[in-house]
Amino acid sequence: LAQYSDFVETAYLIIHGELPNAKQRRHFGDLLRLHSPVHSAMDHLFEGFPLGSHPMAILSALLNSLGCYYPHLATNRVQEDLANFEEASAIAISKVRTIAAMSYRKSRGLPYIYPKRTLPYCENFLHMMFSQPYEDYVCTPEVAQALNLFLLLHADHEQNCSTSTVRMVGSSAANMFTSISAGISALSGPLHGGANTAVMGMLQAIHDEGDDGTRFIAAAKSGSKSNRLMGFGHAVYKNFDPRARIIGEACDIVLKRLGIDDPLLHIAKTLEQAALKDDYFVSRKLYPNVDFYSGIIMRALGIPMNMFTTMFAIGRTPGYISNWREVASNPKGRIYRPRQIYVGATKRDYVPMVQRH
Numbered sequence: 001l002a003q004y005s006d007f008v009e010t011a012y013l014i015i016h017g018e019l020p021n022a023k024q025r026r027h028f029g030d031l032l033r034l035h036s037p038v039h040s041a042m043d044h045l046f047e048g049f050p051l052g053s054h055p056m057a058i059l060s061a062l063l064n065s066l067g068c069y070y071p072h073l074a075t076n077r078v079q080e081d082l083a084n085f086e087e088a089s090a091i092a093i094s095k096v097r098t099i100a101a102m103s104y105r106k107s108r109g110l111p112y113i114y115p116k117r118t119l120p121y122c123e124n125f126l127h128m129m130f131s132q133p134y135e136d137y138v139c140t141p142e143v144a145q146a147l148n149l150f151l152l153l154h155a156d157h158e159q160n161c162s163t164s165t166v167r168m169v170g171s172s173a174a175n176m177f178t179s180i181s182a183g184i185s186a187l188s189g190p191l192h193g194g195a196n197t198a199v200m201g202m203l204q205a206i207h208d209e210g211d212d213g214t215r216f217i218a219a220a221k222s223g224s225k226s227n228r229l230m231g232f233g234h235a236v237y238k239n240f241d242p243r244a245r246i247i248g249e250a251c252d253i254v255l256k257r258l259g260i261d262d263p264l265l266h267i268a269k270t271l272e273q274a275a276l277k278d279d280y281f282v283s284r285k286l287y288p289n290v291d292f293y294s295g296i297i298m299r300a301l302g303i304p305m306n307m308f309t310t311m312f313a314i315g316r317t318p319g320y321i322s323n324w325r326e327v328a329s330n331p332k333g334r335i336y337r338p339r340q341i342y343v344g345a346t347k348r349d350y351v352p353m354v355q356r357h
């Protein structure tokens with residue numbers, strides 16, 4: 001898929017189970033274009049957020065609010081919501097991109113740019129991000145291709161924290177928009193979707209200190225969670241993360257094509273080599289994950305750091321959607337209820353407030 005496909009086609013595959021034929025692809029594209037603008041009343045929601053609000057907080061809140069604008073798609077009655085699944089999924093995929101771009105414009109105090117019907121998915125997103133009312137952003141094929149690759153590589157990934165959250169919420173028969181919104185909240189944590197931002201912060205700190213990464217590697221080996229080498233390790237991949245390999249190679253190609261020499265890429269490569277030779281990382285099977293290089297590509301495309309996790313959320317939306325549907329359409333489905341082993345105190349008597357210290 002990374003070699004031959006693009007994000008929209010991959011989204012269709014993940015949602016419908018097969019690659020689209022030409023007619024299906026056209027229809028899907030038409031639906032995405034149709035649903036790209038947001039309801040004008042949504043502008044007021046954006047206005048309610050203070051300047052500098054994090055785009056992930058805005059994205060999660062506004063995704064949830066979509067159910068209010070499309071009540072017929074968010075009835076919380078599973079069979080009815082499933083009957084309108086095609087429309088709801090197109091709305092989610094299309095509008096997550098529009099809301100993301102608007103949240104960026106809001107965070108910068110910039111005027112909103114409306115989507116253009118004529119532009120493909122990625123180009124339209126960059127238009128909404130970077131055009132000005134008086135000047136259109138010009139997207140090169142290299143930039144559109146790199147963004148497609150980034151989104152495609154993030155489109156789904158089994159039971160990660162945010163996808164499991166979507167399934168958990170969906171299992172209560174909550175509608176798709178609400179379930180995706182919960183997933184986006186889970187994604188915002190630095191150990192999950194926030195890792196790409198943390199990687200860039202780490203690389204920038206190494207650059208600013210003029211260090212070669214030795215200090216960060218030494219600190220990461222202390223075992224403290226707060227000093228981890230960001231972009232390293234994975235809960236599932238214990239040999240390598242195949243996405244990291246693809247995105248690492250793409251980084252080289254994209255930056256070369258765009259004529260960018262980013263010192264952070266050099267630092268990342270040095271750090272990777274140093275860690276891969278270090279027994280601490282080798283013995284624990286800690287390899288670069290997809291986030292290690294993805295921030296460098298984002299930066300080359302002009303995406304600001306506070307939008308990195310939001311970009312991940314746009315890419316992951318098809319995965320959330322198909323996981324929600326899987327849970328919602330399971331005829332034997334039950335509400336999720338993880339069990340726990342209680343290890344706290346046993347019997348405790350009620351202490352009146354006057355006796356509490």
Ligand code: ACO
Nearest residue numbers: 191192193195220223228229230231232233234235284289
């Ligand atoms: N740097 C230093 N040490 C690490 C790192 C790291 N990045 N990751 C794991 N370790 C160590 C742990 O301290 C532990 O050491 P110990 O055995 O001496 O106690 C050992 O490696 C195993 O760690 P776990 O926490 O069991 O690994 P787990 O599989 O649960 O965690 C995780 C995976 C959260 C991704 C972790 O590797 C991490 O925090 N990485 C940095 C954050 C990151 O890059 N997240 C992005 C994940 S990919 C994604 O969400 C798209």
